[in-house]
Amino acid sequence: MRSISIIGVGCTKFGERWDVSLRDMIAEAGVMAIGDAEITGEQIDALFVGNMSGGRFIEQEHIGALIADCAGLSRLHVPSTRVEAACASGGLALRQAVLAVASGYNDIVIAAGVEKMTDVSSGTAADALAAAADREWECFFGATFPALYAMMAKLHMRRYGTTHDQMAQVAVKNHHHACFNPIAQYHMEVSIEDVNRSPLVADPLHVLDCSPISDGAAAVVLAPTEMAKRFADTPIKIIGSGQASDTLALHDRRDLTTLDATVHAGRAAFAQAGIEPRQVDVAEVHDCFTIAEILAIEDLGFVEKGQGGKATEEGLTALGGSLPVNTSGGLKACGHPVGATGIKQAYEIALQLRGEAGRRQVDEAEVGLAHNVGGSGGTALVHIFTR
């Protein structure tokens, strides 16, 4: 298996982008990444794109061919594949690209992600997102996505004494981080009181515990490490890639306060990388709801089970803490265009490891991790990066 490196990255501004289309955004992110890598179209062997629901959001499927077309690669007939794992579609696209390069089958491969969610009403968007849960045995009975995470939160609070203020601190921190990130959807600080005063969505989760509906696209260019220096001053190696699945429905899981898919994907990635969780300097984790970040830092082994809320409250995961988490602002404040999120995470980690993260730079960051979840935990992907 070959060592893989990121040689170029690009990401659009995330947010309610009424002025641009899915096509505009994927072209913008792709051109940025290709320009950053200083490669030409002729050098691209394959494209993978993560997109959850073009069919529901813009009534457009066949996103693989579409993005190759938008990227100006139609006359080169570059193979282009769309992959889907709900909110983990971007992370899955990255993994497909990793496998293609690691196997020796391809050299230069682009992993991209895109979602255009604001062309439909928020009700239609919520219904499209609910398709990531079990339609027949969860949604049919009135389950919503926030409700599933709310039920995890309720049990976590009961078992481990986690408080809503500790969950709210995830939102406070990630909004603060997002203020330093030019591509973030929100440049707005929030307080614990703001979170507590925002309307309840599904008890105990309030509006400000939830990630928003967003538009955005991101792309990264991968190459074998032995070729990477030709293209990039600071190639970023991908030293671990893990993927795992679990039951689609939350109620069928072994434990409702652990995402076993995260545990298994994390173990696989750490084993491949040959490092321990404590060696990670900066992480982007899947905070679709505030409780999800608390579960993630536990399930990835950064803190003990049950200690995620306390660790957050004590500032462990804030900029300046021992393990800054979601320096981009996370899904919560940078935004969550579902298919793009997994690639944006890799983009943020690449910037951090290159030392190009500006005012949110983590000092001497050498090892980074990205964690992307599909649905309520039916899929998880973990990637580990180093300089």
Added chain:
Amino acid sequence: MTTQAPRFWRSIPQRYNLKGTHCTSCNEYFFPPRNLCPNCRRGAHLEEYAFKGTGTIITYTTIYNATEDFERLTPYNLAIIQLDEGPRVTGQIVSSLGEIKIGMRVRPVFRILGKEGDRGIIYYGTKFAPILEPSCAKE
């Protein structure tokens, strides 16, 4: 939304009567019914089983913001219930908002779950209601 009649109709035994499966090889019960036992796979002996429907609330939430189909019900309680035979299900709890608790015992009730507008089909199915005997209301 397009009609969901066929997909609803074919799961009526499960939705009305909590029909699932029981693997006699490993003695695990499944709801909804599984075609493959995840323990025994091809070595499984699956038979139909009608669940009693009584169980215990493992966790719950109150939903204030729902999808369009359920907006008229807000706020409503949703829970994960462990059936006495073992499997867990997601379902609404018919009770006042403050009454619901983790550990509460529940029984099944037959209710309307939704409908396709004023002229479309009505979806019936199972919700759960608290069992009120004080001796059962542990925790």
